[in-house]
Amino acid sequence: DVKVTQSSRYLVKRTGEKVFLECVQDMDHENMFWYRQDPGLGLRLIYFSYDVKMKEKGDIPEGYSVSREKKERFSLILESASTNQTSMYLCASRDPGRGAFFGQGTRLTVV
């Protein structure tokens, strides 16, 4: 089975902190994604990556950056955390034409 692993299930950070969310997949997928999930808004795409060192902005990239130095790992970075970034963050990986596999999510609270 494909496994997508997010490093933390729950995180609490202070406003202004730099936050790293890590995601690792074990199926050699080319595409990886970061979404945030908020009630009533569904999942909104923050960033995605086609391949190593390749990244593209999604629908809501402001306040975020990403890093993909190795194919299996895709990191989401909050440069300076703010309270409006409190959310559930979901990482996914897939091959084009197939459904995506999701991690269990990281619930981030910024205080």
Added chain:
Amino acid sequence: AQSVTQLDSHVSVSEGTPVLLRCNYSSSYSPSLFWYVQHPNKGLQLLLKYTSAATLVKGINGFEAEFKKSETSFHLTKPSAHMSDAAEYFCVVSNAGGSSYGKLTFGQGTILTVHP
């Protein structure tokens, strides 16, 4: 550009009655379409997918969806609801080409409630 609209934010049915969750999409290229389910405090699970083969797609747990290009719809159905079907359902579109190739766009979600 691609987008997806789930027409109902909440659907409530009685156990044993049919389920219909509605989804309309827009896409500049031949789309792939998916339905995902998320149970409370659980991760997202793929229910079914359409990728330009048969227009009627069967998924897990008795769900199916029909791709209708003329109506730009991909509604999810199940003949008889079970209590365990209570969850949030997401319709998803992905383009086969263009600048958004491979990108998944999610609908806002439909919460399905099943009454005994």
